[in-house]
Amino acid sequence: MTVTADAPLELEAPPQPRYAERPLGVLTRPQGGRGWRDWLSTVDHKRIGIMYGTAAMFFFLVGGVEALLLRLQLAAPDGSVLGADVYNQVYTMHGVTMVFLFIMPLAAAFANYFIPLQIGARDVAFPRLNALSFWIWLSGAIFLNTAWIVGGGGADCGWFCYTPNSGVAFSPSHGVDFYAIGLQILGLASLISAINLIVTCLNMRAPGMTLMRMPVLTWMLLITQFLLLFALPVITVALFLLMFARLFGAPFFDPAAGADPLLWQHLFWIFGHPEVYIIILPAFGVVSEVIPTFSRKPLFGYEFMIFSGIAIGFMGWGVWAHHMFVSGIGPISVAAFSLSTMFIAVPTGVKILNWLATMWGGRLRFTVAMKFAVATVAMFTIGGLSGVTHSVAPADTQQTDTYYIVAHFHYVIFGGGVIGLFAGLYFWWPKVWGYMLDERLGNWNFWLMLIGFNLTFGPMHILGLQGMSRRIDTYAAGYGFELWNMVATVGAFLIALSMLVFMVNVWKSRRTAASRPAPGPDPWDARSLEWSIPSPVPEHNFDEVPVVRGRDEWWHRKYGIDDDGQVVRVATVEEAAQRGDAVGVHLPSPSFWPLAMAVGLPLIGYGLIFNLWLAVIGALIVIASLYSWAFEPVDDPDADHGHGHDEGHDGGGESGDGPGPDDAVGEVETAETDEPAAVGASEGQS
Amino acid sequence: MTAAAAPAELDHGTSGAGGAAGHGGDHGPSTGISHVKLAMWVFLGSECLLFGGLISTYLLYKTRANGRTLPTDVFDIPFTSVSSFVLLMSSLTMVLALSGVSRGDDTAGRAWLLATALLGAVFVGGQVYEFTSFVREGVAFTTNPASAAFFTLTGFHGVHVSLGIVMLMSLFVSSVKGKLTRNNSETVEIVGLYWHFVDIVWIFIFTVIYLIPAD
Structure with missing residues (x-):
């Protein structure tokens, strides 16, 4: 929201406790900062991206361990590492984990972190909804995996979970219930995220950033969000039917009652094939x-x-x-x-x-x-x-x-x-x-x-x-399967080793980072706008919103074409890059309500499976959070405007030119207005 | 760089003095539609597929009786026509509510918001009555695939109407508290988008489910 002259502003902000009391008294409005607690309330798209990425890599390890178990079982004929029942659960959860808890959130990490940077925005369109997406996703991921502990085992129906095999008769444990409800929770997270990122891409582009100038990563992520938007409701219908069939005995997939199990396959794959492109x-x-x-x-x-x-x-x-x-x-x-x-x-x-x-x-x-x-x-x-x-x-x-x-x-x-x-x-x-x-x-x-x-x-x-x-789950000797299965198992452990090397690389590179030269804003001589700002990216992203004049904007701020048509360097990175030292840029205020709301959803899930009272408690948490959220102003009037918080997430948001609540704001944004070094050469004014 | 680079270069103007004009992000939303309204449109696009899936499921199952009574056997078309008419009229009152709020006429705005919510409530009440009478006539949720699909589809729609009523009442309360003025009348417009969508979906459901006979 825009802070304009008629918005309520505190001219003399009294010193505030860091967690000020709020009317509902349950949760206080967080004030932001750099401690671990602030990650719980953050609405910063970059931190949310980092959390998506970190959690995704964790689940990559979980899904990877499941894959190694499968390969150990299959390494030699008549394997006995896992029984048939556990094998079914492990390959199902391997697939579900890798698709919904690793690749999709890792892509979401890139989407969250880089879409705003590539289009020259300070945040996504709805920062708190963005936090909500992440927390709902995480709660769904944890919910899904608790099936191992409280559900009598993971889902055992394959990630596609064909009916009637996934019915109570053939899959009596609660694993499939966790699958049906868990994927609905994960789907809700992706749906909210898709709406948010679509609006961000369409509405928050920097001046001059036309659609056909957007970097290809942003374009592909935008298409992905549209696929999610239209594919998720279809799987939601399918999962809902499955859930009602299992919990309440609705004959959606019961051939004996005249139902058609193929309905599930159609609904699943109408989602499932776009999912491949997602x-x-x-x-x-x-x-x-x-x-x-x-x-x-x-x-x-x-x-x-x-x-x-x-x-x-x-x-x-x-x-x-x-x-x-x-x-x-x-x-x-x-x-x-x-x-x-x-x-x-x-x-x-x-x-x-x-x-x-x-x-x-x-x-x-x-x-x-x-x-x-x-x-x-x-x-x-x-x-x-x-x-x-x-x-x-x-x-x-x-x-x-x-x-x-x-x-x-x-x-x-x-x-x-x-x-x-x-x-x-x-x-x-x-x-x-x-x-x-x-x-x-x-x-x-x-x-x-x-x-x-x-x-x-x-x-x-x-x-x-x-x-x-x-x-x-196993095969007999003598069919000629032995050699290649052993090779595949060895290969799987090589992949595991490569992941170990990756983690060592992260650890070692981080440890020795201080002794090596800093990468600077643009270590690769790259092309898009995220490289025009310091690394790591300052909390406010851009000191000033860039004005875009063409594709590969950042490249053209560094290079021009001389009279002979040769590419010449016209500015160094240091000259062209923003310094990241703007103060008082208004950013959206953090909030605890997204996290609180996300806590309620798995409770509803457990409630549906075990005891409906639990669902009532979960629903009350969700409703209370929703209303507290709705009545919490987007911009915390108590926030300390001096450094880095509040506002600017709204594309319509004028960041900082309005009269600010404290003296520093007068020089905000104007201190850094000189355009990055000009690029000569071509004429066309677009 | 080779000649291939040139086309990309062409629309890259010089960053002369004019360049600084647009600094600071003082441009509105790139599409000219506010974030929230655009988000509602996008969300409604997703909802189309949700109802599409449910309607398809019903169409597939509408004659699967499992030897028992079908929903189509117990439909009370005149009754449902009346409640459908009530729901459609609520779209009219929704428009009048928006008109009232955006003119700054709080009294009219509140009255029409309340009227819209009431009409919606009449529709949901009619649905509850319809459901209970169907159950009395032997068509319950688990009777056969047709009934399960029917109750799921219409139930989903009823929940959507109910959520709409909650939104309308929230608007009404914030109007009474003086927080809903002509300056933020767009909120009413956005809730209206949702409300009209739910109405339009009902037109589809009523036509396809109730009016087209099962043969």
Whole structure:
């Protein structure tokens, strides 16, 4: 909200206790600061991004341990590490954890941290809703995993949880209930986040930042948010039906009562296939930032990249039944979905060729980030090609429910999604933390992961074509499965080792950061606006909101073209970058209510499963938090305006030109108005 | 950099003296639509898919009787037509409420807000009556797939109307407290967007579920 002249302002703010009393008396309005408690009430998009990323990496370890258990079980014939029942739970929770608790939140971390920075905004459109999204997500993640302890075991129906296998008759523990309710909670978090980020992208762009000048990462994340927006309600319907079927005996999926279990498959995959693009598009965005930077060329065919992304977003809705070719949907449906599945390879292929064309003739620098990015392109291409083989329905009929499918989707999700996001981690690490990750250890990380990944999932193509079934807890000797299963298990442990190297790298780089030169605002000579501000990013992001005159704005502030058409440096990073020393920039006030509200939701979940009174308590917490939130002013009138808090999150928000509550504000924003060094050369006034 | 760079360069103007003009973020929302209103539109887009999923489920199951009574056998079309009419009229009063608040006519604004909430409540009351009478006639939630899908769909819609009533009453209370003035009448407009959406969804549900006969 705008602080204008007629807004209530305290001209003489009396000294406030750090946690001032608030009318409801339950929670006091936090005043912000840098202690650990302040993370609980933060509404800063960067801190929320960091929390998303940290929690996601934690769940990567959880899902990774589950994967290692699976591979130990399958390393040799007649494995006995896990029983059949536990095996079902572990592979289900591995899938659910990796999709909903690792890749999606890691992408959310990038979205939260970098969308505002790339479009030149001070925060997202709704900072408190942003905090709410994170806390709801975390509460859902914890809820889902408590199934191991209080639910009688994790869900055991696969991440797709087909009915009627997921009904009470075949899955009597509470695991599936935790799945159905937990995913609804996680979905709510993603829905709120999607609305927030869509509004941010559409409404909070800096002056001159037209849609077709937005960096590709932001574009791909925007498309992802639209996919989430429309896909989540569909899975919510499916999960709701499943929940009512299990808890209250509604005959939604009971063939004996005349219901159609295939309804679940349709609803699930109408969500599930866009979900695949929800996972991969953020990684495509990351790769589209990393490759141009390390090729020293603008992205080849920017418009084509954007429109391919949009095309994928649309076509992703028309291919879901290729997951169901063997379910008896009929020859016309099979033919139609075969064709649409082949067609969706076209925009994806466009992207791959554009990345190659970007590198073509560029001055390539193979940093670790670049290696991860190039590996993403290569691995995703392999996964994409095996995907095209699925679109051929007769071949797919052979491959369904074999390890060939497992190989395919790990090549796209791990080889494309995870490796792509790792490129992003190495690329933006200095921006977030203010120190570089060690390149030597990073190389170990990269090569171990790449080799381990290919050893794990490459042989699964062969196993699948040999006829080894998915989701079967063991296999007998003598079918020729022994060698490749052992290789896959060794590969899985190499991936685990590469993660260990990554963690050592983080620890060591952080420890030695002081003794190495600081990265400065722009260690890679990069192209988009987040590199025009100091590393780590100051709390207020931009001293002044940048005025954008073209694509790759930051690059053009550093480089121009001379009369001979040659690129010449016109400003050093130090000259062009903002200093990050503005004071009194108004930022949104922190709040405890998002956290309080998120606590109520899993209570409702436990209540539905165990005791409805618990649900009543949870609902009361949610309602009380909602109303306390609604009556809490966005901008805390008690806040100390001297340094760094309050306001500016609103795109309409005039940051700081209004009369401020204390004397310092007079010089806010005007102290730093000189434009970053001019770029000469071209004329066009856009 | 090669010639490929040139097109990107073209629309990159010089940052001359004119450049400083836009400093400080003193521009409004890029689309010209306020954040909250845009967020409501985006949210309603998501809601379309929610009701789309539920309506599809009902259409798939509407003749799955499991040997018992179908919802279509017990529909009371005249009764539901009246309550549908009541709900549609509430959209009119919603518009009048917005008009009142944005003119600064607090009395009219409050009266129409209250009227809208009351009409909504009449609709929800009618739904409760309808549900109980259906149950008495042997169509309960778990009777057959058709009834489960029917109660889920209409129940979801009823919850949406009820949440709308809560929002309207919150607006009414804040108007009485003097916190709702013509300056923030956009809040009424945004709640109105939600309210009209819920109405439009009902038009679909009433037509597709009640009026088109199951054969």
